[in-house]
Amino acid sequence: MSVLLEVKDLTAGYGGPAVIEGISFDVFTNEIAVILGPNGAGKSTVIKTIFSLTNVLGGSVQLDGKTITDQKTSKLVTMGVSAVPQSHNVFPNLTVDENLDIGTYAAPPVDKMATREIILGLFPDLRDKLKQPSGELSGGQRQMVAIGRALMCEPTLLLLDEPTAGLSPAYLERIFDLLLDVRKTGVTILMVEQNARQALQIADHGHVFVNGKNFISGTGQELLADENVRNSFLGGAAS
Ligand SMILES: Nc1ncnc2c1ncn2[C@@H]1O[C@H](COP(=O)(O)OP(=O)(O)OP(=O)(O)O)[C@@H](O)[C@H]1O
Ligand SMILES: [Mg+2]
Incomplete structure (x- = not known):
């Protein structure tokens, strides 16, 4: 297993005090890692810090052995990193195809x-919606547009911030199944999830902050x- 990230x-922080402090973890090539x-x-x-959208106060991020902490976000995209933010991740007035x-x-x-x-x-759900404004889609379909948009630049590393937020359990399963398919195309996935139990079931590694x-x-x-994780983040009982 080689380390990709x-x-x-x-x-790092946002100009004031540090918001994250001394965070360390590795993401392996072609895995699904969950935060x-x-x-x-x-x-x-x-x-956001991996994607160069915050102020780094210390430490480093390396992609494939190259330090990227000092790179601009636009450069990171050309280096194979793509991201879907937690909110406002589609342009609602633009069609699916335009997104x-x-x-x-x-x-x-x-x-x-x-x-x-x-x-x-x-x-495939997006195929008959290509000419529709993305704002008219369901929440789950919008997430597919957002993830699809992020995949259009053929990334090696896909960063996803809560891809299943607000989705029904059935749709959540569909998105996770799709992410397993995305991984099969060779993409490494690092994602934040609130649906901890389901996310850990498909994840190779998890990192709790x-x-x-x-x-x-x-x-x-x-x-x-x-036991600690179960009690604090998974609602107690073992599945
Ligand atoms: N743009 C910003 N400017 C200043 N502080 C911010 C900014 N974004 C987040 N913070 C602060 O950083 C801290 C961590 O926020 P962050 O959004 O990383 O948490 P999170 O774990 O993603 O939470 P959630 O589960 O609610 O999405 C919070 O105290 C928040 O107020
Ligand atoms: Mg968040």
């Missing part, structure tokens, strides 16, 4: 139509079995 002793933790723990800040097209601007794929076909193969710091990391199965 190495986060080391990362401290868990309570509201306000700094999960989104970790994702997908925007995903190609920062790092155009070799063959845009071929990439679009692969993405519509992954998300509390108050901006590492709390516990382990394989999905290890965290599902951990």
Whole structure:
């Protein structure tokens, strides 16, 4: 297993005091890694920091052995990193097709139509909605547009911030199944999730953060079995 992303002793904030402090974890090539933790723990800040959207106060992030902590977000996209933010992740007035097209601007794929076909193969629900404004889609379909847009630049690392927020349990399962399909295309996924139990079931590794710091990391199965994690984040009982 090779390390694709190495986060080391990362401290960052938004201009004031540090929001995350000394965070360290590795993401392995072609795995699904999940970030868990309570509201306000700094999960989104970790994702935003990897994507160069915060002020880094210390530590480093390496992608494939290259330090990226000092790179601009637009450069990261050309290096194979793509992200879906927690909210406002589609342009509601633009059609599905236009949203997908925007995903190609920062790092155009070799063959845009071929990439679009692969993405519509992954998300067939979008095929009959291509000319519809994305704001008219259901929440789950909008998430597919957002993830599809992020895949249009053919990333090696996909950062997702709560891809199943607000979705019904059935739709949540569909999105997770789709993410397993995305992983099969060679993409490494690092995602924040509130649906901890289901996320750990599909995750290779999980990283729990509390108050901006590492709390516990382990394989999905290890965290599902951990009493501390069960009591604090999984509602107690073993599944
Ligand atoms: N743009 C910002 N400017 C200043 N402080 C921010 C900003 N975004 C987040 N914070 C602060 O950073 C802390 C961590 O926020 P963050 O969004 O990373 O948490 P989170 O774990 O993603 O929470 P949630 O589960 O609610 O999404 C919070 O105290 C928040 O107020
Ligand atoms: Mg968040």
